[in-house]
Amino acid sequence: MKKSPAENEQGHTTEDIFRKGFSDAESAPPSRIWENIDRELENQDLRRYRRQVFWYRSVAAAFLLMLISGGILLWQQDSTLEGPPQNGLATLQNRPGVVSPEEESVEVPAPASVSEATEAPAQGTSISEPFSESKPQNRNVSDANLTPGKTLFAASTKERNAPEESFARVERVAQQEVSASASAALLTKGETAENVPPAEKEVSAERSQALRIGNEKQFSRSVANSLAPVKALPLAMDSLKGAPEKTILLQKETLSAALAQNQPAPKSNEPKEADVYKWSVTMAYSPQYAYAPVKIDTNAPPMQSAVAGQSQMSQQYHEAIEEYNNSYSPAYSYTALVGASYQLNDKWQLETGILYTQNEAMTTQSYVVYQGGYAQAYAPGNLNADLSSGKSVPLVSSAFTREAAAQPVLVNRTDKYDIRYRYQQVGVPLKLAYRVTMNKIYALFSGGVNMNLLMQSSITPETEQVQAVKYGFKDDDSPYRSVQWATTTSIGVGYDVTKKMSILLAPEFTYSLTPLLRESHEQENYQLGVSIGGRWRLAK
Amino acid sequence: MKIFKPKDPTEADLIKKAVAGKRDAQQQLYQRYAGKMLAVSKRYARTDFEAEDILQDSFVKVFLYLKNFKGECPLEFWIKRIVINTALKHQRANRHLMVTEQEETGEETAEPDSIDSQFAYEELLELVRALPPRYQAVFNLYAIEGFSHKEIGEMLDITESTSKSQYSRARASLRQALLRLKQQYHEKVTG
Numbered sequence: 001m002k003k004s005p006a007e008n009e010q011g012h013t014t015e016d017i018f019r020k021g022f023s024d025a026e027s028a029p030p031s032r033i034w035e036n037i038d039r040e041l042e043n044q045d046l047r048r049y050r051r052q053v054f055w056y057r058s059v060a061a062a063f064l065l066m067l068i069s070g071g072i073l074l075w076q077q078d079s080t081l082e083g084p085p086q087n088g089l090a091t092l093q094n095r096p097g098v099v100s101p102e103e104e105s106v107e108v109p110a111p112a113s114v115s116e117a118t119e120a121p122a123q124g125t126s127i128s129e130p131f132s133e134s135k136p137q138n139r140n141v142s143d144a145n146l147t148p149g150k151t152l153f154a155a156s157t158k159e160r161n162a163p164e165e166s167f168a169r170v171e172r173v174a175q176q177e178v179s180a181s182a183s184a185a186l187l188t189k190g191e192t193a194e195n196v197p198p199a200e201k202e203v204s205a206e207r208s209q210a211l212r213i214g215n216e217k218q219f220s221r222s223v224a225n226s227l228a229p230v231k232a233l234p235l236a237m238d239s240l241k242g243a244p245e246k247t248i249l250l251q252k253e254t255l256s257a258a259l260a261q262n263q264p265a266p267k268s269n270e271p272k273e274a275d276v277y278k279w280s281v282t283m284a285y286s287p288q289y290a291y292a293p294v295k296i297d298t299n300a301p302p303m304q305s306a307v308a309g310q311s312q313m314s315q316q317y318h319e320a321i322e323e324y325n326n327s328y329s330p331a332y333s334y335t336a337l338v339g340a341s342y343q344l345n346d347k348w349q350l351e352t353g354i355l356y357t358q359n360e361a362m363t364t365q366s367y368v369v370y371q372g373g374y375a376q377a378y379a380p381g382n383l384n385a386d387l388s389s390g391k392s393v394p395l396v397s398s399a400f401t402r403e404a405a406a407q408p409v410l411v412n413r414t415d416k417y418d419i420r421y422r423y424q425q426v427g428v429p430l431k432l433a434y435r436v437t438m439n440k441i442y443a444l445f446s447g448g449v450n451m452n453l454l455m456q457s458s459i460t461p462e463t464e465q466v467q468a469v470k471y472g473f474k475d476d477d478s479p480y481r482s483v484q485w486a487t488t489t490s491i492g493v494g495y496d497v498t499k500k501m502s503i504l505l506a507p508e509f510t511y512s513l514t515p516l517l518r519e520s521h522e523q524e525n526y527q528l529g530v531s532i533g534g535r536w537r538l539a540k
Numbered sequence: 541m542k543i544f545k546p547k548d549p550t551e552a553d554l555i556k557k558a559v560a561g562k563r564d565a566q567q568q569l570y571q572r573y574a575g576k577m578l579a580v581s582k583r584y585a586r587t588d589f590e591a592e593d594i595l596q597d598s599f600v601k602v603f604l605y606l607k608n609f610k611g612e613c614p615l616e617f618w619i620k621r622i623v624i625n626t627a628l629k630h631q632r633a634n635r636h637l638m639v640t641e642q643e644e645t646g647e648e649t650a651e652p653d654s655i656d657s658q659f660a661y662e663e664l665l666e667l668v669r670a671l672p673p674r675y676q677a678v679f680n681l682y683a684i685e686g687f688s689h690k691e692i693g694e695m696l697d698i699t700e701s702t703s704k705s706q707y708s709r710a711r712a713s714l715r716q717a718l719l720r721l722k723q724q725y726h727e728k729v730t731g
Binding site: 014017030 | 561563564566567570571574575576578579582583591592595596599600603604659660661664665668679683684711714715718
């Protein structure tokens, strides 16, 4: 630091006195200041970690959403391309005079009144004639309770039953006769003539006249519209050669036969679809690097209370924790999957199954930690201690056990020893996969979520001094969470060995969405593995 | 017989680890400088509790911003500057200044003779703490830390002349206090 201007002044000894007095001054800070700083830094780390986790999760969620949305979109596109043509008019041009059950649902509203408008009122008169005769022969006509919506449909059906020239005529005048169709719609909705524009009134009057000619008071407009197809019915009936008129049953059979004759020719790719195996069984084994450290805070409960007041013990406990945290290293881990996949189409498939995961890790320790009664007996000043009994507990157990805060802790240095941590999980994955096929080789991109149940976890020290600990599923004493969620993503390359069997090699990344510990120690857990598996196609 | 001792980590190593978030390295750095920095913060604070608050806030900032430390000056000076800034911030936030700038334009008091007595740290600290807050800050910044009046003016958001004026008054007040203290010593010794 630069020299004070005051130092350049002569005779100002006041500054000299204070500068000299303060020059090497030091004050011992109370220990609580560091504890507060440590806590504040911990909070800062936690906030930063939460921001990171939020970001990671957002990216994972966005990725999943994109994958699912893309999947749905592509699936729909594939379905549209593969499905039967949906344009009723175009289809009917190839099959004049036939109304298939599928076509009945197709609505073509415009031509309904168009044909009526283009045809002379005299034709309207003739419409009324076949009503009573053909009524029993027509399934549509027999339904007298048609709704306004069905009225339009019936009118359109009439046009679909007409010959080809009728369709051509309809197309020509369709654009010109929009107002006429609108008035027909108004009529079917039962609106009064006063509300109808004059141009439309004319057309409406023609319709009304045609209906009046029928001379039946109870003959409603909707029924009239529903019967409109009848004018084309004779043409349709012409194709039903030899259709007996006496029994409905025989007529239906004949109609079915006619429908069968007029079914569209099967598409060329349909036989291929029949060959697609929808269900397949998957088996995969994945050795992996599982990074799931369970870091212990240096302010863990025994550190704060039970060891408090014993500075040497506290220091050793602190060193033990540091040693534990720094010596963590993942050991050989793997997952095994037996699953089923359902092929949604030739590109997308849904996969699930049963996933077994075994993650292992190691730490190296040179301290043993005694807790509870044994620690009390061992404590300095207790002359009646029986030191032959009792074992140390693993550090993780003492740090994260709920009772730990109330129990005294004793820490002793010893020879270095290893501790093995094993986590066995059974889970259910749900993944959506996209397949790109290139001859016999294919690429498979998949993403999804895993729900894992921690069935068993064990801590096995390689020394006699420390006792092994094992926790079962939903064990109250266990510091770990029983249910854990993770996202998983993989990109793999497969090879179709035979028609029914293929092998797959897929690097995969799994990121835990829930921390391993029950307490709010949010720590980053992930697994990197390479899945080696086979797939057997089972059923079509 | 050779005795091997574990080598103490260098300050650069500690800084590197502390930046990486290693709590033990941060604690070692804290232990190295906390005593000196508490003494600094006590000069700016009115009470020991306030000084401890300043120290705590300062070290949290130190560890949060340690990645910005380029090593262009000793780490101690860098930390000290953070402590001083934190102390001034505390002063601005917590204290209503009793002395306005208009009051500070008065004439400087005449300088008495130089004082050659030895005073204890606690006594000197008490004298500095007894100054009005703004005087206390100006005196510390100018006489002890070595900032110029221009720099002090920028730090405290006052003019350079105000800084000079306040410093002059603070110095005069302290000189009087030292003389009184010296007189008390003399009376004790002579009975």
